[in-house]
Amino acid sequence: MNALSSQSVITVSDLTKFYGDFKALDSVSFVVEKGWIYGYLGPNGAGKTTTIRTMLGLLKPNQGEVQITGINPTKDPVQALQSLGYAPELPTLQTFFTGEQLLDFMGKMFGLGVQARKERIKQLLDLVGLKEWGDKKIGKYSKGMVQRLSVGLALINNPVVLIMDEPTIGMDPEATAHFRNLFTNLSKEGKTVFISSHLLDEVQRICTHVGMINKGKMVFTGPIAQVLEAFTQQWVIEAELEKVTETIVSSLKNLDYVEDVKVEGNKLRIELKEKKDFRGEISSEIFNRKGVLLSLNLHKITLEDAYLRALKGGQ
Amino acid sequence: MSALRRINVIVGYEWRRAIAKKSVLTLIILAIAFQTLIMVVFSRFGATMFLTDEDKSFMWIYSVLQGQGFFIPLIAIVIAGGSMSEEYEHGTADILLSKPITRVEYMSGKFLGGFSLLALVEALPTVVGVVLAVWFFGPQNSLQYVPLLFLAIVYSSLIFFCLSFMFSEVLRRSTLAILIAFAILIASSIISQLLASLYMITGEYLHFYLSRGIPTWGASYFPSLLIKELMTLPSTAFFASDPLISFEAAKRGVSETILVGEALQQAAIIVAVYAIIFILVAVYRLRKSDVTKKTA
Numbered sequence: 001m002n003a004l005s006s007q008s009v010i011t012v013s014d015l016t017k018f019y020g021d022f023k024a025l026d027s028v029s030f031v032v033e034k035g036w037i038y039g040y041l042g043p044n045g046a047g048k049t050t051t052i053r054t055m056l057g058l059l060k061p062n063q064g065e066v067q068i069t070g071i072n073p074t075k076d077p078v079q080a081l082q083s084l085g086y087a088p089e090l091p092t093l094q095t096f097f098t099g100e101q102l103l104d105f106m107g108k109m110f111g112l113g114v115q116a117r118k119e120r121i122k123q124l125l126d127l128v129g130l131k132e133w134g135d136k137k138i139g140k141y142s143k144g145m146v147q148r149l150s151v152g153l154a155l156i157n158n159p160v161v162l163i164m165d166e167p168t169i170g171m172d173p174e175a176t177a178h179f180r181n182l183f184t185n186l187s188k189e190g191k192t193v194f195i196s197s198h199l200l201d202e203v204q205r206i207c208t209h210v211g212m213i214n215k216g217k218m219v220f221t222g223p224i225a226q227v228l229e230a231f232t233q234q235w236v237i238e239a240e241l242e243k244v245t246e247t248i249v250s251s252l253k254n255l256d257y258v259e260d261v262k263v264e265g266n267k268l269r270i271e272l273k274e275k276k277d278f279r280g281e282i283s284s285e286i287f288n289r290k291g292v293l294l295s296l297n298l299h300k301i302t303l304e305d306a307y308l309r310a311l312k313g314g315q
Numbered sequence: 316m317s318a319l320r321r322i323n324v325i326v327g328y329e330w331r332r333a334i335a336k337k338s339v340l341t342l343i344i345l346a347i348a349f350q351t352l353i354m355v356v357f358s359r360f361g362a363t364m365f366l367t368d369e370d371k372s373f374m375w376i377y378s379v380l381q382g383q384g385f386f387i388p389l390i391a392i393v394i395a396g397g398s399m400s401e402e403y404e405h406g407t408a409d410i411l412l413s414k415p416i417t418r419v420e421y422m423s424g425k426f427l428g429g430f431s432l433l434a435l436v437e438a439l440p441t442v443v444g445v446v447l448a449v450w451f452f453g454p455q456n457s458l459q460y461v462p463l464l465f466l467a468i469v470y471s472s473l474i475f476f477c478l479s480f481m482f483s484e485v486l487r488r489s490t491l492a493i494l495i496a497f498a499i500l501i502a503s504s505i506i507s508q509l510l511a512s513l514y515m516i517t518g519e520y521l522h523f524y525l526s527r528g529i530p531t532w533g534a535s536y537f538p539s540l541l542i543k544e545l546m547t548l549p550s551t552a553f554f555a556s557d558p559l560i561s562f563e564a565a566k567r568g569v570s571e572t573i574l575v576g577e578a579l580q581q582a583a584i585i586v587a588v589y590a591i592i593f594i595l596v597a598v599y600r601l602r603k604s605d606v607t608k609k610t611a
Binding site: 053056057058059060077078079080081082084086088091092093094096097105106108109110111153 | 328
């Protein structure tokens with residue numbers, strides 16, 4: 001776990017939450033610092049949304065505490081949530097409003113003045129790609145448009161910390177790419193972005209840090225590179241040859257840094273003793289033994305591999 | 316931003332939410348249509364059969380009270396029944412309560428928004444009632460009391476508004492909240508009348524007090540009791556009579572005027588006590604429990 005620091009924007013300490021007899025969160029702790037894009041991963045029912053709803057003060061924890069910019073949202077929601085933006089998973093917005101009216105209402109909730117709201121609404125509708133739809137009733141929006149407006153609503157107060165529960169679900173690929181860039185840019189501006197997502201690829205692409213939760217327990221929290229490292233047990237080089245000979249196999253097995261070599265047809269799976277890229281050395285060895293190399297890949301662990309291993313370890 | 320401003324923002328929101336409901340608009344139209352129909356019937360038949368000329372000059376009271384009769388408690392129940400619960404059902408409570416506002420401020424805004432809208436809705440049959448009375452029965456007496464009668468009607472509707480509001484928060488299901496509040500409205504009206512009849516048969520004061528302690532009595536009789544306290548109505552005025560008061564006056568051998576004053580105080584207290592209890596239960600539920608996830 002990371003140590004607390006003055007840069008901490010979200011601090012979750014020893015959070016435990018019961019639904020009746022069911023323990024939804026079991027002493028969950030993590031810290032999110034300023035400027036991070038924190039990906040919060042976990043399978044369905046792991047406790048991701050429960051964590052987020054507790055962070056927002058919507059759920060009362062049985063034990064532990066949450067602090068947003070140093071303030072507990074359960075005790076002082078007005079101060080804690082003033083600089084926070086939140087977009088829920090698959091939101092249902094108030095269909096009797098138009099997009100502009102809902103943004104205006106949310107702006108009022110944050111105490112923005114008339115002129116500030118007017119400017120911000122225009123800016124946000126443009127940012128989320130709903131410029132032409134601002135004056136239309138939300139009841140007429142598609143799911144993807146509601147999702148985009150929901151992100152816009154979360155940004156109305158120019159928040160310091162942005163909490164997003166599955167923000168790109170229901171969006172088309174173009175919008176997904178647009179919002180990924182948006183989150184990255186927000187992070188560059190010094191804002192903190194907390195994203196709960198099932199899309200591992202998305203998390204790996206944009207997140208600087210990651211937290212993994214399974215069955216209510218925190219399995220890992222830390223920089224994304226560290227999670228890959230932590231759950232990597234072995235690096236593997238996969239080689240495809242025109243023809244695999246016994247000479248090539250035995251020579252590779254004799255190399256100091258090779259743990260084992262497995263043969264599958266004309267493919268070799270070379271398991272390494274060290275987490276280091278030995279493709280140059282391997283290709284030279286194969287060449288020296290008169291082998292014809294068709295392809296050579298280093299298989300490092302992906303976030304998905306780490307995620308699956310982490311979940312397995314947490315069970 | 317001050318707490319008052321935050322509450323005010325929610326009041327405005329609640330107005331928009333309630334006005335957007337087709338059921339509320341339908342009930343308002345039905346209330347006015349029913350009120351007009353009754354006055355047409357009275358002008359056609361009552362004027363020739365049993366209404367004296369003196370009665371006719373006070374018909375605005377009947378017109379206004381009758382306009383509030385059944386539909387206004389129903390509108391109160393529908394507005395309040397969906398106020399809190401629909402936000403949980405649609406998942407919008409999460410969005411609203413994740414903004415910088417306390418739960419009590421949020422509930423205050425919801426309550427004041429819904430209740431102020433109900434007051435505005437009640438103003439409509441009040442004005443229409445007076446207009447219809449003048450239209451069908453000619454010039455009316457004591458019209459200076461119209462605003463007071465209106466305020467009395469608004470006050471008395473607190474009971475069913477608060478009852479439905481409480482169920483809306485406690486059950487967090489709009490249909491269930493509306494149905495239960497409506498069932499209580501009907502049941503308590505029947506039980507109150509049964510107990511009053513029982514008292515008139517047995518003379519047991521337990522039945523008398525139980526009859527008055529039931530929510531409908533305070534809500535139904537407070538406006539008419541106030542009118543009787545404020546002005547002298549013709550003895551033939553059927554629309555402001557409470558059989559229990561007449562019975563009690565005869566039994567005790569006192570003037571009905573004395574009992575009207577007593578009953579008015581009791582009705583005012585009963586409305587206030589029920590309203591406060593219902594609101595406290597709702598506040599307790601909201602403050603102590605988690606915000607329920609989307610259910611609809």
